[in-house]
Amino acid sequence: MSLKFSCASVGADTCGFKTVATDKADLARQLADHLVTVHAVKTPTQTIVRYLIKMAEESGSLQKA
Numbered sequence: 240m241s242l243k244f245s246c247a248s249v250g251a252d253t254c255g256f257k258t259v260a261t262d263k264a265d266l267a268r269q270l271a272d273h274l275v276t277v278h279a280v281k282t283p284t285q286t287i288v289r290y291l292i293k294m295a296e297e298s299g300s301l302q303k304a
């Protein structure tokens with residue numbers, strides 16, 4: 240199972256970031272890294288990362304590929 244995520248799907252539509260993760264833990268790691276480098280989030284907590292993943296799930300955009 241792999242998961243496709245894009246920042247645009249959770250409201251950051253000016254960010255062109257898209258990624259494919261092997262599972263939610265992998266996605267969480269990639270997102271934390273992306274938040275620091277691109278969105279200037281100094282400490283991407285688990286709460287923030289989980290929230291983004293949940294939003295992507297609920298919008299139906301966290302596609303299983």
Ligand SMILES: [Zn+2]
Nearest residue numbers: 246254256277
């Ligand atoms: Zn982004």
